[in-house]
Amino acid sequence: xxxxxxxxxxxxxxxxxxxxxxxxxxxxxxxxxxxxxxxxxxxxxxxxxxxxxxxxxxxxxxxxxxxxxxxxxxxxxxxxxxxxxxxxxxxxxxxxxxxxxxxxxxxxxxxxxxxxxxxxxxxxxxxxxxxxxxxxxxxxxxxxxxxxxxxxxxxxxxxx
Ligand code: 4NP
Numbered sequence: 142x143x144x145x146x147x148x149x150x151x152x153x154x155x156x157x158x159x160x161x162x163x164x165x166x167x168x169x170x171x172x173x174x175x176x177x178x179x180x181x182x183x184x185x186x187x188x189x190x191x192x193x194x195x196x197x198x199x200x201x202x203x204x205x206x207x208x209x210x211x212x213x214x215x216x217x218x219x220x221x222x223x224x225x226x227x228x229x230x231x232x233x234x235x236x237x238x239x240x241x242x243x244x245x246x247x248x249x250x251x252x253x254x255x256x257x258x259x260x261x262x263x264x265x266x267x268x269x270x271x272x273x274x275x276x277x278x279x280x281x282x283x284x285x286x287x288x289x290x291x292x293x294x295x296x297x298x299x300x301x
């Protein structure tokens with residue numbers, strides 16, 4: 142069985158770390174705080190296309206509408222040390238998940254990479270990328286459902 146850190150450490154991952162995973166970081170932090178669960182939450186991108194950039198305007202605006210401030214976040218790529226540091230690496234879509242598994246060191250337990258929406262009870266498995274299609278409100282709702290399910294599963298070790 143894999144042991145997890147206390148507090149649990151979660152890295153939210155999408156392609157650019159400007160649209161979906163910054164929302165996931167902000168939403169999970171807020172939901173964990175509301176439940177009184179101490180957690181370390183960060184986000185990163187598979188790519189470094191937007192390294193140093195703030196979140197997309199659409200993500201900042203929908204977050205603000207829903208009462209969250211995410212504008213101080215800055216995009217960064219996934220780093221090798223993330224696979225050691227974080228208990229869970231949570232991918233926004235299947236392509237991100239496959240990329241994480243591909244990037245992981247050889248001794249890494251791939252059971253620690255999950256799709257966010259595997260924790261949601263219904264709906265799609267992938268969070269659609271609003272960078273291409275818009276729809277930030279729907280994306281916010283999907284990510285919220287995934288984060289709530291993720292928090293419900295805390296205490297279950299990755300891979301179980
Ligand atoms: P994200 O969206 O992965 O949700 O941050 C994207 C942002 C930027 C790009 C692709 C997806 N891009 O190709 O620059």
